[in-house]
Amino acid sequence: MTDLPAEVAAPGLVLGVARSALGRRWLWRQGDARTGLAIAQRLDLPELVGQLMAARGIDLEAAPLFLEPTLRALLPDPSVLLDMDRAAERLAAAVRRGEPVAVFGDYDVDGACAGALMLRFLRELGCPVRHYVPDRLKEGYGPNPAAIAALCAEGATLVVCVDCGIAAHEALRAAEGRADVVVLDHHKAEGPVPAVVAAVNPNRLDCGSGLRHLCAAAVGFMAAVATLRELRRSGFFSGRPEPRLLDLLDLVALATVCDVMPLTGLNRAFVTQGLKVMARGARPGIAALLEVAQARDAPSAYTLGFLLGPRINASGRIGEPDLGLRLLACDDPVEARAMAERLDAVNRRRQEVEGEVLAAAFAEAEAQVEAGHPVLLLVGEGWHPGVVGIVAGRVKERFNRPTCVAGLADGLAKGSGRSVPGVDLGAAVIAGRQSGLFETGGGHAMAAGFSFRPEQREAVHAFLNERLAHAADLPASADLLLDGTLLVPAATAALAEQIARLGPFGAGHEEPLFVLPRVRVARADRVGKEGNTVRAFLEGEGGGRLKAVCFRAKEGPLAELLLNSRGAPLHLCGALRAEAWNGAVTASLHVQDGAPAA
Structure with missing residues (x-):
């Protein structure tokens, strides 16, 4: 069965998970159940789809155009x-x-x-x-x-x-x-x-x-x-x-x-x-x-x-x-x-270069987080300017802090920054350039590019920390908002296709995430050329079997959880998607996080 939380008006931890494998709290996404029901009835939709729309702030009047957005309108x-x-x-x-x-x-x-x-x-x-x-x-x-x-x-x-x-x-x-x-x-x-x-x-x-x-x-x-x-x-x-x-x-x-x-x-x-x-x-x-x-x-x-x-x-x-x-x-x-x-070959090379920078950046970021910096400023000799933006994004995802990453070359630190919702990094970088700290700088709220002289590094970091001091109040990891519970037998391709009607998903309109409580990993292995993807087969306590995939899982606690659970029950959450292959449509869970079941 699929359940949207009855307590949508009262936030609370999902299944008591206060720190998941990725260090996040699991919370229910808030929504108005009555609006969801009204949307479903007015547009002849499954109640689940109506509730998911209401949880994303879509009201009854906006619902038809949301489902069928046209340029004419x-x-x-x-x-x-x-x-x-x-x-x-x-x-x-x-x-x-x-x-x-x-x-x-x-x-x-x-x-x-x-x-x-x-x-x-x-x-x-x-x-x-x-x-x-x-x-x-x-x-x-x-x-x-x-x-x-x-x-x-x-x-x-x-x-x-x-x-x-x-x-x-x-x-x-x-x-x-x-x-x-x-x-x-x-x-x-x-x-x-x-x-x-x-x-x-x-x-x-x-x-x-x-x-x-x-x-x-x-x-x-x-x-x-x-x-x-x-x-x-x-x-x-x-x-x-x-x-x-x-x-x-x-x-x-x-x-x-x-x-x-x-x-x-x-x-x-x-x-x-x-x-x-x-x-x-x-x-x-x-x-x-x-x-x-x-x-x-x-x-x-x-x-x-x-x-x-x-x-x-x-x-x-x-x-x-x-x-x-x-x-x-x-x-x-x-x-x-x-x-x-x-392009495909260049992208593989980019991944190699990125991997070389990422490990060092993570280590430096961890030290800055422990020191209490609201903004992470990571600088390395020879870090390739073509990957610093990607590395900034990965560090930002892990530590939930606005992150700037720069490589030293030709007497300048040249880099890119990525931010989190509610923290305008572009405006801070522009202000820093106007004050003379940056040689160049600009961008928008969530991303920025910049350069500064190496001797200005401490002054730049202090300026960003002061300008974006409110980022210090962010949790160590961003909360994960979940839309409901899902038992394995209910995780069908038909349900996944209903959910897909709400797409396209992305920034500002997140894909619905469901938690599967107390599932067991029957089998898990690495797939793909680089082994960066974990594929698993899940079994529910009430029966049923479901394929799951976890991307960007070459290493880390989530990959460890899936590969080495040894039959212990887990709470897993992710997006349910329908996949077509050889004429058949099946459902799979795209895993976003997990936690051991109490």
Whole structure:
């Protein structure tokens, strides 16, 4: 059977677990049972689905659009974004005149997707377009004067900066008198924007759009919508077909998930509709990468975040900075397959480099936690700048503290930071740069990039500790919110498919997690090329058998619990998912945590 907690109005420990294998408290997710029942009755849904929606703050009026999010209902007029009309007018003018355009992007997934989107959009409209992605090690993030000057020298009369540019005042001055510049960005903006034709950014201080949670690819998509409207008004499409903008939504979905944007409202529509586009397999680059990643099921937010995203990111971290963008813009299946295989190989190398840094970072982080630092600042000689962001994320997950990780090279500590909900790391880094502590720095609430001189390390750490002192009140590990109990015989594929109706899941809309009480591990082993996944078969006290998988479990207490329980009863919690294989659909538990049963 499946039970949602009767005591949803009164928080309490689930099964008395105050410290799990991963050091977390298990708590019930709070929700209004009456609202859940009303949703289920009004929309003819299983009561479980209604209760899960209510527990995520969805009310009766919002429920229908939540289940079927559409751009028709949720996409606002692009003009709500400050400077969008000016950007659309300049882009439309470039199209009408067939101007040479340069798209300047970033080397992460959002930058690759936004760059590929703008590249394909303008090319289909007849513009000669080239792209430029800076080398992370040699040039760093964002536009630089030399690169902008070179693009102008090659003939570009319009430079479109995607996922960067909002703080590149000096670099963009290199285009003055030679080319116009349009910025399509989403990073935190401070003070005046660069002197460009248009700077579209929902995080501009003077932009009242209310769309601050959009990624850069989503901003680029809205710019394409506005540009198409401008061209339509001028009669450009008389006698010629319009581009199908909806075909670009797979890129927007991929960027939204991988840039950890909240999957609510408009973003939910972008990802829901983008996954449908991706499932058609029409983009050779994504189809090839899915094949190389051995993705068997229909694309999901998990597919984007854990299979595609890391491989595209890898090229910008330790490989060719523009390889991900070129793959996404590629129309040749044979060429796409070769690039996908290169990305897969680079990603394996990235994992090796990451592993070399991670052990040292964990050790240093543990010492800082014991010393009571609200913010962890970890610096190592020779730590590869391409993996410091990933390492920061892993350390943050383990210790539940905002974490900055930097490698020392060329007289600077260059790094990335990752934060936890409620702690705005980007604003702190920007303030540190304004005070002179950082040489460079910027980002958003959950992530930031920076550099500082090694002799400033203690001052930087003290500044971050003071600025984000409230992080000291966080528990040692983030609480795990559970949605209900589930007995093994009730963990069916049919139930998993009902739960999947609430997807896509991700930041801001977490996947439902259930606890299976007092199960026994009948068999467990390691699977996968690197042995990073534990596969187990669970048996319930009341009968039944269920497959379970635990990813990123090469070592650690959760892997130890699953592999060496020796028949002792365990409480295990995770997400129930349906998996299709050889024509059959089965259920499996994707384990998130566990604890010995009392």
